[in-house]
Amino acid sequence: MGNEILIKDFLEFKKITNKSKKGTMSQRSLDLYKSNLELLAKDIKKPLLKATEEDIIKSLNGISQATKNNRLVIYRDFYKYHKKFKIIERLKPTKNEVDDIKYRERVIT
Secondary structure (H helix, E strand, O other): OOHHHHHHHHHHHHHHHOEEOOEEOOHHHHHHHHHHHHHHHHHHOOOHHHOOHHHHHHHOOOOOHHHHHHHHHHHHHHHHHOOOHHHOOOOOOOOOHHHHHHHHHHHHO
């Protein structure tokens, strides 16, 4: 099964099952999921279900911690759906408190 189909199936599932206060997952969120999964596929140059933990780590190099965390949430969700969670189970988003504090200070002041 090709990456496009895997991503499409996953997004259809998210669209139906992910509920928020407003109802279903927003189109903006779905688009974000799609673009991040397409970036991963492009970076690793192989079928997404053949990715390794090392492939995913390499794809996350050179980006901000906040972006890494967002992508990890999406990747973990994708691999759980496809029952390949083992690929990514040890990679977890981290809280970058320094950036979080700077962000709050900037927003509050």
